[in-house]
Amino acid sequence: MPDVMPDDGLVLGLEGTAWNLSAALFGEDLVALHSSPYVPPKGGIHPREAAQHHASVMKEVVSRVLTEPERIKAVAFSQGPGLGPSLRTVATAARALSIALDVPLVGVNHCVAHVEIGRWATGFSDPIVLYASGANTQVLGYLNGRYRIFGETLDIGLGNALDKFARSHDLPHPGGPVIETLARQGNYIEFPYTVKGMDLAFSGLVSAAQESSAPLEDVCFSLQETAFAMCVEVTERALAHAGKNEVLLVGGVGANGRLQEMLQVMCEDRGASFAVPERTYLGDNGAMIAYTGKIMLEHGVVLPLEESQIRPGYRADEVEVVWRTEPGEVFPIGPHEGGVARGAEAVVEIGEENVVKRRIGKRYRNPALDRRLIVERTRAEARLMATARRAGVPTPVIRDITADTIVMERVEGEVLKYVTTPETIRLAGEAVGRLHGAGIIHGDLTTSNMIVRDGQCVLIDFGLASTSSEIEGRGVDLHVFFQTLESTTENFEELKEAFMRGYASVFPGADEALAREHEVELRGRYL
Numbered sequence: 001m002p003d004v005m006p007d008d009g010l011v012l013g014l015e016g017t018a019w020n021l022s023a024a025l026f027g028e029d030l031v032a033l034h035s036s037p038y039v040p041p042k043g044g045i046h047p048r049e050a051a052q053h054h055a056s057v058m059k060e061v062v063s064r065v066l067t068e069p070e071r072i073k074a075v076a077f078s079q080g081p082g083l084g085p086s087l088r089t090v091a092t093a094a095r096a097l098s099i100a101l102d103v104p105l106v107g108v109n110h111c112v113a114h115v116e117i118g119r120w121a122t123g124f125s126d127p128i129v130l131y132a133s134g135a136n137t138q139v140l141g142y143l144n145g146r147y148r149i150f151g152e153t154l155d156i157g158l159g160n161a162l163d164k165f166a167r168s169h170d171l172p173h174p175g176g177p178v179i180e181t182l183a184r185q186g187n188y189i190e191f192p193y194t195v196k197g198m199d200l201a202f203s204g205l206v207s208a209a210q211e212s213s214a215p216l217e218d219v220c221f222s223l224q225e226t227a228f229a230m231c232v233e234v235t236e237r238a239l240a241h242a243g244k245n246e247v248l249l250v251g252g253v254g255a256n257g258r259l260q261e262m263l264q265v266m267c268e269d270r271g272a273s274f275a276v277p278e279r280t281y282l283g284d285n286g287a288m289i290a291y292t293g294k295i296m297l298e299h300g301v302v303l304p305l306e307e308s309q310i311r312p313g314y315r316a317d318e319v320e321v322v323w324r325t326e327p328g329e330v331f332p333i334g335p336h337e338g339g340v341a342r343g344a345e346a347v348v349e350i351g352e353e354n355v356v357k358r359r360i361g362k363r364y365r366n367p368a369l370d371r372r373l374i375v376e377r378t379r380a381e382a383r384l385m386a387t388a389r390r391a392g393v394p395t396p397v398i399r400d401i402t403a404d405t406i407v408m409e410r411v412e413g414e415v416l417k418y419v420t421t422p423e424t425i426r427l428a429g430e431a432v433g434r435l436h437g438a439g440i441i442h443g444d445l446t447t448s449n450m451i452v453r454d455g456q457c458v459l460i461d462f463g464l465a466s467t468s469s470e471i472e473g474r475g476v477d478l479h480v481f482f483q484t485l486e487s488t489t490e491n492f493e494e495l496k497e498a499f500m501r502g503y504a505s506v507f508p509g510a511d512e513a514l515a516r517e518h519e520v521e522l523r524g525r526y527l
């Protein structure tokens with residue numbers, strides 16, 4: 001007898017979270033795949049109609065792949081996130097099949113499945129993933145047993161943003177491909193650009209695009225240039241922060257040639273590799289569910305029927321990734337430890353006395369947008385650092401400034417991300433509390449942007465800072481900070497508590513800002 005019995009069993013995967021009802025079989029390789037897309041007669045996806053479509057084609061789609069039912073060893077289905085009615089239709093079919101075939105059920109997280117099929121299709125092992133689809137836009141990376149969400153949209157998904165704009169101009173659904181075609185004839189015009197640390201937001205951009213009276217081609221071109229530059233920027237920041245060297249693009253919007261090109265250029269310039277799976281595996285498809293179900297099953301993850309309820313708000317970071325065992329993140333040498341370092345945005349030269357920070361042009365983005373971001377951010381950074389300092393926030397002293405360069409005092413100390421103890425995090429809370437008290441939003445509050453020196457936490461990198469006394473900005477600032485902390489430390493709850501103590505001790509508006517942070521967390525999730 002061989003030690004290992006040959007396993008020729010197959011996993012049946014069912015996908016139907018939104019527009020596509022799709023079934024696939026995975027064994028050693030993809031064995032079968034069949035899909036039936038729902039095309040809304042007019043307007044966008046209507047949840048109930050999509051579910052009715054799924055129900056009406058279920059028999060045909062499933063029977064097309066189910067040619068050898070005796071070889072099925074498990075039934076995997078998209079448990080969430082997605083549209084409730086569609087999810088319910090698919091889950092009901094999956095349960096029935098699992099009972100009829102007498103095989104276990106596997107509940108797959110749809111976002112994780114996009115990532116896993118992408119890794120399978122490209123051969124990448126440990127990428128930073130830009131997952132850009134209709135409903136979701138996230139930057140993910142693996143760390144210690146989970147896919148951490150480094151950044152994500154705070155309002156709508158990129159695909160939905162494109163579709164929404166297209167609808168307002170009576171363009172057919174889905175809008176993404178139509179906009180891509182029109183954009184080829186367009187010229188650049190200025191639109192709002194919204195990046196907050198590693199998070200982004202699209203609704204301001206979409207409104208501006210909808211209201212623009214410029215030629216449609218120009219609006220499409222600039223909508224793409226702006227939205228994609230935002231996505232590439234946060235991907236690059238996550239790449240620099242996590243110290244990985246592969247970038248994987250997944251999700252329906254990944255089909256866009258311009259987005260692919262921009263990521264390719266960014267990766268070339270950083271010495272990272274870029275890959276995108278072939279189209280079949282990019283948008284929603286049954287293969288991603290069958291494949292992820294298969295690796296989950298191989299690691300003993302099955303779902304008892306009584307726990308198989310749908311999860312419309314299921315997040316990628318809730319999934320225990322038991323099929324990956326490497327520890328994940330290796331921290332890179334940060335830009336604040338001497339010598340010359342290249343951060344995500346700027347070249348930072350650490351001298352004896354001074355730090356010279358020069359913003360570098362990004363080849364991936366439109367030249368006019370590039371220039372605008374560099375000049376705006378250099379100027380804003382210097383101005384806000386000085387203002388914060390006057391308000392008692394520890395920041396480096398500024399010594400000189402030009403269009404793209406700031407010369408500032410060198411702060412000697414430890415970068416916070418290497419020394420995350422309750423005490424240092426409490427100091428960070430104090431610094432941020434004073435900052436918010438002075439009406440400044442940092443905009444990129446990660447643990448790489450804080451240096452602990454002489455019992456103080458010095459805030460650096462005000463490149464995305466802004467003046468605002470709005471609670472929303474503070475909430476988002478705190479959310480960015482908690483997200484980095486959560487994605488890079490083991491004792492998040494303890495550290496968060498210490499931060500809140502420091503924050504509240506110096507800032508009277510702390511309770512309100514923390515409450516808003518909680519709201520931002522709940523709301524930015526699945527829309």
Ligand SMILES: C[C@@H](O)[C@H](NC(=O)OP(=O)(O)OC[C@H]1O[C@@H](n2cnc3c(N)ncnc32)[C@H](O)[C@@H]1O)C(=O)O
Pocket residue numbers: 017018019081082083110132133134135136157158159160162163174175176177180251252253254255256257282283284
């Ligand atoms: C939860 C789940 O159901 C959802 N899936 C989803 O949104 O379908 P997906 O196939 O990943 O992406 C569809 C989106 O992808 C966009 N899209 C397709 N081709 C495009 C292109 N060439 N350029 C831009 N967007 C494109 C469409 O406009 C549409 O908004 C998700 O993953 O968020």
Ligand SMILES: [Fe+2]
Pocket residue numbers: 110114133134251252283284
């Ligand atoms: Fe999807």
